[in-house]
Amino acid sequence: MKADVVLGLQWGDEGKGKIVDVLTPNYDVITRFQGGPNAGHSLEFNEIKHVLHSIPSGIFHANQINIIGNGVVIDPVIFKKETTSIYKLGVPLQNKLQISRKAHLILPSHRILDAASEAAKGLTKIGSTLKGIGPTYMDKTGRNGLRVGDILQSDFKEKYNHLKQKHIALLRMYNFSYNIEEQEKEWFEGIDEIRKYTIIDSEYEVNHLLSDGKRVLAEGAQGTMLDIDFGSYPFVTSSNTISAGACTGLGIAPSRIGEVFGVFKAYCTRVGSGPFPTELDDETGNTLREKGHEYGATTGRPRRCGWLDMVALRYSILINGVTQLIMTKADVLSDFDIIKICTGYKVQGRIMEQIPYDLQEVDSPEYVEMKGWKRDVSEITEKSDIPSELIRYIEFVEKETGIPVTIVSLGPDRRQIIFR
Ligand code: GDP
Ligand code: IMO
Ligand code: MG
Numbered sequence: 001m002k003a004d005v006v007l008g009l010q011w012g013d014e015g016k017g018k019i020v021d022v023l024t025p026n027y028d029v030i031t032r033f034q035g036g037p038n039a040g041h042s043l044e045f046n047e048i049k050h051v052l053h054s055i056p057s058g059i060f061h062a063n064q065i066n067i068i069g070n071g072v073v074i075d076p077v078i079f080k081k082e083t084t085s086i087y088k089l090g091v092p093l094q095n096k097l098q099i100s101r102k103a104h105l106i107l108p109s110h111r112i113l114d115a116a117s118e119a120a121k122g123l124t125k126i127g128s129t130l131k132g133i134g135p136t137y138m139d140k141t142g143r144n145g146l147r148v149g150d151i152l153q154s155d156f157k158e159k160y161n162h163l164k165q166k167h168i169a170l171l172r173m174y175n176f177s178y179n180i181e182e183q184e185k186e187w188f189e190g191i192d193e194i195r196k197y198t199i200i201d202s203e204y205e206v207n208h209l210l211s212d213g214k215r216v217l218a219e220g221a222q223g224t225m226l227d228i229d230f231g232s233y234p235f236v237t238s239s240n241t242i243s244a245g246a247c248t249g250l251g252i253a254p255s256r257i258g259e260v261f262g263v264f265k266a267y268c269t270r271v272g273s274g275p276f277p278t279e280l281d282d283e284t285g286n287t288l289r290e291k292g293h294e295y296g297a298t299t300g301r302p303r304r305c306g307w308l309d310m311v312a313l314r315y316s317i318l319i320n321g322v323t324q325l326i327m328t329k330a331d332v333l334s335d336f337d338i339i340k341i342c343t344g345y346k347v348q349g350r351i352m353e354q355i356p357y358d359l360q361e362v363d364s365p366e367y368v369e370m371k372g373w374k375r376d377v378s379e380i381t382e383k384s385d386i387p388s389e390l391i392r393y394i395e396f397v398e399k400e401t402g403i404p405v406t407i408v409s410l411g412p413d414r415r416q417i418i419f420r
Pocket of ligand 2: 008011012013014035038039040041126127128129130131132133134220221222223226235236237238271272273297
């Protein structure tokens with residue numbers, strides 16, 4: 001068998017959590033492969049909304065194994081909060097969740113370094129979620145990191161102290177006040193929580209599962225425009241959010257990747273700093289934010305909103321090898337007479353259809369206008385009931401990208417989904 005991948009094609013928050021939850025019944029195993037608690041993946045059923053940060057979005061289904069892969073970074077404090085709230089819902093988490101030995105740990109001092117680095121950047125800050133993601137991946141590639149497997153070794157405390165001292169030395173560079181000790185008790189309690197789960201060599205496990213004919217779904221975090229290599233650098237996250245990240249973040253070969261489901265919102269949002277060509281700094285942007293409840297699932301920050309950007313979407317499809325598109329949140333556009341779609345960027349008087357080296361060079365987006373459908377679509381359950389204007393909107397995306405939109409999500413709930 002091959003592993004299928006669900007990932008975001010924009011700047012994150014495309015609705016990946018909901019889509020993974022909807023697709024989970026078709027799979028035996030759900031895995032996260034990169035990112036960490038900077039992610040906030042929402043899913044909704046029985047009138048309750050759940051937000052997951054480190055745990056895969058298949059966790060609420062009865063029969064699936066959920067694996068946190070080697071490419072993920074784990075904050076034990078956030079992990080414990082998450083497991084505690086999931087236990088309260090009666091989910092037998094210990095039987096269903098496995099963690100890679102090679103996943104890296106976010107230390108309290110990583111979080112502090114993240115905050116100190118952002119404070120030092122002032123106006124040029126990334127707008128990080130301040131979860132310690134950047135410093136943890138820096139220690140991973142700098143070959144200094146602590147991994148889940150280390151917590152089972154007798155010298156774990158020494159390794160921890162060694163890395164902490166290194167961070168304290170680094171923090172001297174910054175004029176930043178902090179207190180590591182007050183966070184350490186909770187952190188070590190989180191480590192004890194991690195110890196309760198099956199710690200695995202996920203590369204062997206996932207490959208064996210595939211060889212045994214099990215269906216594996218890999219759940220991406222963030223989005224392609226936040227990818228460390230291909231996103232709007234430096235305003236990006238610190239991991240490969242693209243389909244290739246599923247290979248390195250799980251230990252599976254490219255030839256073992258099957259479907260790549262690219263999730264995109266019917267418009268665009270971005271949270272944090274950095275260029276955003278179709279951003280609407282006006283009443284329309286506010287309407288999208290309020291109607292779409294565009295506030296961060298992890299930080300609560302208001303998300304910046306704008307029209308759908310086909311230049312970015314085509315680029316993301318290319319980089320990821322997307323085989324099927326999934327469109328979310330078209331219901332949010334229901335009140336608009338006219339909906340715009342960006343098909344090119346004006347840069348120094350010329351129209352570009354590719355992403356420029358520096359997205360900040362874009363002077364203005366080039367738009368086409370589409371007629372809105374002007375009707376509530378959130379209750380639609382049959383594809384034959386989709387208004388013709390919305391079908392035209394979907395077909396425009398398919399024509400521009402050459403990829404079919406096979407699933408349309410029209411609300412946050414599990415049931416609000418249409419397979420085309
Ligand atoms: P993720 O990070 O990609 O999993 O996305 P988030 O959970 O951060 O943000 C998506 C938000 O939109 C969440 O509040 C979801 O409950 C909600 N959502 C997902 N799909 C839809 C949809 O089709 N329509 C509407 N109105 N909301 C949706
Ligand atoms: P999900 O998985 C949206 C953004 C931050 C910031 C930049 C770097 O829910 O889609 P980091 O904390 O990684 O150093 O922040 O990336 N960011 C996200 N934006 N959704 C996310 O995850 C994000 N994870 C990080 O806002 O601009
Ligand atoms: Mg999110």
